[in-house]
Amino acid sequence: MPATNTVHSVWYKNLWPWIIIGILATSVTLSLTMVSIAVNNPDNLVNDNYYEAGKGINRSLDRELLGQTLKLKANVHLDEVTGEVELRLTGDSQPQALELNLISPTQPEKDRKIALALSSEPGRYLGQLEDKVEGRRFVELLGTEKGQTWRLFEEEDVAHGATLVLGDEELKGAEHLDK
Secondary structure: OOOOOOOOOOHHHOHHHHHHHHHHHHHHHHHHHHHHHHHHOOOOOOOOOHHHHHHHHHHHHHHHHHHHHOOOEEEEEEOOOOOEEEEEEEOOOOOOEEEEEEEOOOOHHHOEEEEEEEOOOOOEEEEEOOOOOOEEEEEEEEEEEOOEEEEEEEEEEEOOOOEEEEOOOOOOOOHHHOO
């Protein structure tokens, strides 16, 4: 019988085991990277107390309904050069001071809160913005009338030199409260 010479090479000299090990090592490395990113950058958009958030929505709708009842409309102009905020308010409420909130939907560090004071001209309010604001924002205007807080709230795209109009959209989500 002829003798067969079979040559057995060691496993680490073959290509395929290294390809499999490379795929496994890459997936472990990427998984650990994703876990690290998730731990170091928590999602602050998640609300743990849904019941309280739901009650807050009804309170907000009550404030928005009051703003609608008072027939409030506001034109907001943001001057990007001087940082001046000019607001013209029309309707049945002219409080001494207003609060304007420019809320970023995804980045809380970009939220801006501006105190507006009534000027000598009726319905005209002035405030100062610290830095330039642009992009998509939730614009919230708060004021009081006879001890009750009203609110105008809309999603707007803040652009250079644009005038934002609040109170011009129909109030969504409050259909059941009107009756």
